[in-house]
Amino acid sequence: MADKVHEYDVQVTWTGNEGAGTSSYRGYSRAHVITAAGKIPIEGSSDPSFRGDSTRWNPEELLLASLSACHKLWYLGLCAEAGVVVVTYEDNAQGTMVEESHGAGQFTSVVLRPRVVLAPGSEIEKAQTLHQVAHEKCFIARSVNFPVSHAPDISVVSDA
CATH class of the missing domain: 3.30.300.20 (K homology (KH) domain)
Known part of the structure; x- marks a missing residue:
């Protein structure tokens, strides 16, 4: 039997531009949204150790x-x-x-x-x-x- 290939598609959209983009390391949020067709979005960020939002998944x-x-x-x-x-x-x-x-x-x-x-x-x-x-x-x-x-x-x- 031949191997089956499975492909997965997700989109990660950065939502953390607070007006100046990445003009400075502290000047933007690490917030993003993970989406896939027909699924509930997942709100993500980085770990709080890396300036992330602890209420979001990292x-x-x-x-x-x-x-x-x-x-x-x-x-x-x-x-x-x-x-x-x-x-x-x-x-x-x-x-x-x-x-x-x-x-x-x-x-x-x-x-x-x-x-x-x-x-x-x-x-x-x-x-x-x-x-x-x-x-x-x-x-x-x-x-x-x-x-x-x-x-x-x-x-x-x-x-x-």
Whole structure:
């Protein structure tokens, strides 16, 4: 079977011209809007450390959210196929980015910490194993050049 190619289109529009464009580093907002056909716009900015608006999503948070969401989507699909019934899933993902002295930087690691609750009768060991499979299949994790690990907390709904 031939490989399938998927293409994605988004538009990022800078909305932060406060009258003088980028005539000075402090003279403009980092605000932007991320749009795609038929979707709700996402208000973005830079991290507050880089003069951004803390009430808007920054690229670093969006990267972390993409890794977390991709893992979750693979994991839930794999569980459904394996007969593992997930009733709740919540991830408290954490990423580490290092900024170098000359201003450039990069992520050095991400840890996904999903808290998964299974229906009674589900196998915790199988549920645990499926996290590794999800990691191996996640499109986003396979596309980054830093380690992405997972430390799931899995429990089964009590009958009480």
